[in-house]
Amino acid sequence: MEIVFITTNKNKVKEITDLAAAEAKDITIVHLDYDYPELQLDEIESVARESANYIREKRAIKTPFFLEDSGLLIHALKGFPGPFSAFVFDTIGNEGILKLMTDKRGEERKATFKTVFAFSESVNTAPRLFVGATDGRIAEKRRGAEGFGYDPIFEVEGKTFAERGREEKNEVSHRGRAFRKVLNWVLLHLRDFFRLKIGCYMAGLDIKLCRA
Numbered sequence: 001m002e003i004v005f006i007t008t009n010k011n012k013v014k015e016i017t018d019l020a021a022a023e024a025k026d027i028t029i030v031h032l033d034y035d036y037p038e039l040q041l042d043e044i045e046s047v048a049r050e051s052a053n054y055i056r057e058k059r060a061i062k063t064p065f066f067l068e069d070s071g072l073l074i075h076a077l078k079g080f081p082g083p084f085s086a087f088v089f090d091t092i093g094n095e096g097i098l099k100l101m102t103d104k105r106g107e108e109r110k111a112t113f114k115t116v117f118a119f120s121e122s123v124n125t126a127p128r129l130f131v132g133a134t135d136g137r138i139a140e141k142r143r144g145a146e147g148f149g150y151d152p153i154f155e156v157e158g159k160t161f162a163e164r165g166r167e168e169k170n171e172v173s174h175r176g177r178a179f180r181k182v183l184n185w186v187l188l189h190l191r192d193f194f195r196l197k198i199g200c201y202m203a204g205l206d207i208k209l210c211r212a
């Protein structure tokens with residue numbers, strides 16, 4: 001079965017495609033490079049939900065799709081940059097975050113990376129949210145050459161995300177954790193729907209009649 005992933009971030013596509021290939025062979029991720037407006041809301045959950053609603057309202061896509069929003073929450077900075085992570089990365093970048101953290105030691109460097117997927121089954125149903133989070137810390141300096149965004153400064157179990165290959169990052173990452181929840185739900189709830197659709201199609205029946 002095919003599910004559309006809407007994002008303009010090619011790194012996210014690679015991570016998600018790898019995860020689906022490794023963990024759900026009968027799910028194919030179809031990437032749609034659709035640039036919806038980045039909403040400035042107070043919570044990552046709201047950004048993901050409202051972005052999916054925007055796409056549903058625009059009727060931009062009528063088949064099942066998902067998108068996600070992610071953010072880095074630094075505990076000593078009261079969860080900053082959180083939902084503003086993209087803006088902060090584009091303005092002050094990793095160097096700016098490291099400067100903000102100069103006087104922070106030990107526990108004060110704790111941070112959490114969070115991803116919220118919004119999965120929309122159809123234009124008529126509200127999106128379903130799946131959350132994944134990984135606790136770590138802000139490294140003292142940038143380390144590693146892999147990944148993207150905040151990966152060189154987000155450290156988990158002694159290694160930054162940028163010091164891990166994609167597979168290794170996926171094992172422990174916020175996105176990996178959230179996406180495994182998406183896959184489990186899709187495999188449980190959507191498989192029958194897709195089977196029915198194929199059955200109807202082969203029997204030449206209207207999907208609505210077939211469902212009744």
Ligand code: IMP
Pocket residue numbers: 009068069070071072085086087089090147148149150151161173175
């Ligand atoms: P968004 O989900 O694309 O809005 O991401 C917000 C910001 O966090 C952007 O600057 C991304 O580059 C960054 N970001 C998102 N996911 C990750 C990740 O897995 N690792 C590092 N940075 C990320």
